[in-house]
Amino acid sequence: MNKDKTILLVEDEQIAFHTILETLDFYNYRCHGVTTLQEALEIIKKVPFDLILADYMLPDGTCLELLDAVRKFRFDLPFVVITASDDTEIIHKALDRGASDFLKKPFNLKNLPSIIERNLERRRLEQKKNSPQKATVLLKTIKALIAALEAKDPYTSGHSLRVARHARMMAIALDLSEEEQFTLELAAILHDIGKIGMPDYILNKASHLHELEYRIAKEHPIVGSNIVGKIDELKEVAAIIRHHHERFDGSGYPDGLQGEVIPRLARILTIVDAYESIVSRRVYRDAKSSEEALHELAKSAGTQFDPELVKVFNAVMHSELAGKKMRLKIEDFTDISDT
Ligand SMILES: [Fe+2]
Numbered sequence: 001m002n003k004d005k006t007i008l009l010v011e012d013e014q015i016a017f018h019t020i021l022e023t024l025d026f027y028n029y030r031c032h033g034v035t036t037l038q039e040a041l042e043i044i045k046k047v048p049f050d051l052i053l054a055d056y057m058l059p060d061g062t063c064l065e066l067l068d069a070v071r072k073f074r075f076d077l078p079f080v081v082i083t084a085s086d087d088t089e090i091i092h093k094a095l096d097r098g099a100s101d102f103l104k105k106p107f108n109l110k111n112l113p114s115i116i117e118r119n120l121e122r123r124r125l126e127q128k129k130n131s132p133q134k135a136t137v138l139l140k141t142i143k144a145l146i147a148a149l150e151a152k153d154p155y156t157s158g159h160s161l162r163v164a165r166h167a168r169m170m171a172i173a174l175d176l177s178e179e180e181q182f183t184l185e186l187a188a189i190l191h192d193i194g195k196i197g198m199p200d201y202i203l204n205k206a207s208h209l210h211e212l213e214y215r216i217a218k219e220h221p222i223v224g225s226n227i228v229g230k231i232d233e234l235k236e237v238a239a240i241i242r243h244h245h246e247r248f249d250g251s252g253y254p255d256g257l258q259g260e261v262i263p264r265l266a267r268i269l270t271i272v273d274a275y276e277s278i279v280s281r282r283v284y285r286d287a288k289s290s291e292e293a294l295h296e297l298a299k300s301a302g303t304q305f306d307p308e309l310v311k312v313f314n315a316v317m318h319s320e321l322a323g324k325k326m327r328l329k330i331e332d333f334t335d336i337s338d339t
Pocket of ligand 1: 192
């Protein structure tokens, strides 16, 4: 029943490690177990966990370091801290940094499923709370912000809105919920907002960027997600912005997340953003045709992009292009008949 939920256990004490893993397996959770902070920091970039259960004291640090790393890209992932200590300072520190719950050692293993379920349920409720209506009022301000960014960089003028249009087409093709659709569209509109803090000469540079300039340019997903993340209702949008330059094979930035650990909406945004950039004229190169752009995306499916989503985008764009050709034919026909 719970096989669709994946849990990470970080515990260095051998007996606790094995008994917790066995219990989770008994209650049908899929579970990965690691014993050090380093291993945990690695695996969270590769496996899309639904909940983390971590012992406070680990051989190479405390689970607070793991919590900090997780909160950078999974702001809503339930994180339960296991601790043998009664120290309220530890509890306060962990809560301050975004821990969702505590398990005091020793604990009754039978209680594990209800602790896990209560944290998963809390997350579901919080996701529901972020209704599209709350964010709607912000839309106008956001568009003004985008206009300010595009005034700085004429070559990307209209880019965000075109990306949002294609994102909407993907959302419909993938049958995303109304909330997801709205989140994706907002993230698409705002994805490059972090460039607002970038020096103009880097933004508009026609030649190759030097290493330092490139490093500054690569900051924009973090800057953007920090700006947007200040608004509580837009935390999820902020996470998508942070990850719109991650690559499916894990070699992207800023966090080097891999495969399905990259939020799905960010994987969609990466594809539509790349497509839009290829078909637009940029300061450093000419525009390419839609067919060429789709070909480039297909070549990077599995390395840069989620291969399944590239297939969907390809189908969406082909039906869009076919529709355009059809409309052109009808217009041609109307022209002839008018003369
Ligand atoms: Fe970007």
